[in-house]
Structure formats: structure tokens, C-alpha cells
Amino acid sequence: MSMLNDKNVALYVTGSIAAYKSLYLTRLLVKAGAHVRVVMTPAAQAFVTPMSFQVLSKNSVLTSVFNGKTPTAVDHIELADWTDYAVVAPASADIIGKLANGIADDMASLTLMATTAPILVAPAMNEHMLNQPAVQRNLAALTADGVHFVAPGTGFLAEGYNGQGRLAEPETILAELQLLSRPKTVYTGKKVLVTAGGTRERIDPVRFITNDSSGKMGYALATELVARGADVTLISAPTKLAAPTGTHVVPVTTTEELAEAVTTHFPKADILVMAAAVADFRPKTSVTQKIKKTSDNDEMTLSLVKTTDILKTAATLKRPGQLTVGFAAETQNLIANATKKLTSKALDLLIANDVSQPGVGFNGDTNQVTILSKNKAPVTTALVSKTAVAGIIVDELERLVDSKEG
Known part of the structure; x- marks a missing residue:
């Protein structure tokens, strides 16, 4: 069910050529289950008619302070009190200036001034104006x-x-509003650092060492954490996935870049979730020109050296109250190897999976994991979607967040 279901959304449309996009936004809001009422400035009516919004919202459109359509109520106060969420899209420089400086001289600015509900503003104007x-x-x-x-x-x-200044797409505005309407959870306000994807270590300009990670597990975790109210920074090695809405993405390629990003962001985080598949080794040297195959080199020796142990580094930086979650992709002795890693890396939660099993681990849409933590029996999931696994992991992590705050 949509988080906007049965919510009252007041949509304010101001003077911009982008006003036509608000028609589609109205449609999306209605489809999400919201009750929508539209307010239009005089300038907005030069671009789109009130009747269009009335048909889509199934509600009359407010355009004037002196409509007088509800004799028993003051129109702008009634609408402000009715509102659960206010959305200004498109928001012109004019309405932004009025809101910032307490000017209320039309129906839109007057009603917004009386609104105590959360307000979401989507600016749209020329780049020079912006x-x-x-x-x-x-x-x-x-x-x-x-x-x-x-x-x-x-x-x-x-x-x-x-140039910059285009109104965000209606789907993006809807997604941001849904994030704004999330119920409060133990994750609300928590800063969570999630790593995802498989790192790459260059051999030459056209070749690299990597693994089969698609990043799907890490991205699913980031999405689930955002949905529960967390402020998520996603450190992502290369993937083919679109960044989850609401995350702050830090792109990296190599293990050393990932290590540097974790070292930079972890001190400010409450939780670290290390879902990235990190290369354990990198070429000792990386050449700047493509290594050519010739008649003289039937064989090539590639010298490898260990990469930075990121979880070990994080353990040295960890302060009281922080939680760290690690992953272990194994092909044998799953529980023994995972338990050792749980202890040696000072982890609060360890997610282990046997990637030798069909449908488990890298590059697929399903996963089966065993979740280990201190003083608790291991929890093994069924073989389900990575989205479902993410929900189970976040549930287990929630128990630890609660215990830290209890």
C-alpha cells in the first residue's frame, strides 16, 4: 500500500511552462491513493487551465482569495488545515521569494503561509534566475x-x-514525497553507510580483475533502509543498477577507493553495512598501455598483492554505539568461516551465504543467507528474492539498534 494512501495533498501550481507536468503529477498522486486539491496562481493559469486539474483531481481548483465558495469557512485556512502534505510544483522564483520573506498576496502564498504540514518545493526556472x-x-x-x-x-x-532549472520529473517528485511521508522507525535520523557492487583492479587500460557481483544485494539493502527512514549514503562500485531514490551515492571503482570512501564517511555514520564484493588481491603493477599478445609470450605471469582489509580498518575506527555489518561469500565451511570473521572483524552482524549453491549469491535475483550475531542462534532464510532478504536483514539489524538505544 502506498504511504500516500488516503493522505491529503495540496498541490500548488505557479507560473512556469513546466506547469503541464503538474497535470501528470496530479494523476500520479491520485493513483497513489492521495486526495488532491490544487491551488493555481494567476500566472499558472496562463499556461494550464484550472479545468484540467479539476478533472484529474476530482476537486474544484482554488484560484482566488475571494472565491467565496464556502461561506462557512475561510478558504485558505480550511485548505491549510486539511493538508497533510503541500507540494509546490512548479515553484517559480516568485513563490519561493514570497515563502522565504513572509509575503502572502495571492491564494497560493496565503494558504502556504497558513500551512503547518510538511512542504515540498520543486523549483523550475531559467538557470540564470536559479x-x-x-x-x-x-x-x-x-x-x-x-x-x-x-x-x-x-x-x-x-x-x-x-541548462539547470528544469522541473524535476513527476515520478521523481512523487518519490520524494513518498520518502517524506515515511512513518518514523528506529532508523529515522540514523546515518547508514552501505557499500555495494564489485570492485575492479586494473591490469592494463582494457583489462581488470573483478568478481560476479551485480550490486543487487547492497542496493536492495539501501532501498529497504531508506524506506524505513534512514539517511543512507551508498558507496557503489560499478553496477548496471539505477541508484535507489533517496540515497547519497559515492561512486568508486577500486578497493583502495572504496577503503578511502569508507574511512571518510564511517566516522559520521551510525551503521556500516559492507555488502560490496571487494577484490582481495590486485595486480602488483598496472601498466599504462595494453599488454599485447605476441609470438614470444605464450604465457604471462601476473603478480598479485593483497588489497586493504576494509572491515579490519573499520574495526579500528569504530566508536561506542556504532554498528557494523559484514558479508561473507563462502563455498565451504560456511558457519565456521563466517563465525571467525564475525569475531576477528568486531562485527555486530555477519551475513553469510554459500555462493556455490544454485540461486544463491552473485549476479542473481535471489539469495539465501545465514545471519550471525553475538549471543544469538544463527538465522537462516529460505531461498527468496534479494528484496525479501534485505527486509529480513534490516529486521535483524533493527533488533541491535533497539538494544543499543535501550
């Missing part, structure tokens, strides 16, 4: 006031050239 110091000051002031933003995109603008 970068004006006055607009940037207003955006900073609203951020300090607790207003939430959907960053504008970069692309082809109405003026006929590429």
Missing part, C-alpha cells in the same frame, strides 16, 4: 525553515538551450 544571489538566499532561508526541496534537473530549457 543562480541569482537573491534566489539562492531565499532557497537557503527556506531550507533553514525546514522546507524540503526536489532539486531541479539539467536539460533543454524553454529558452532553447541546455
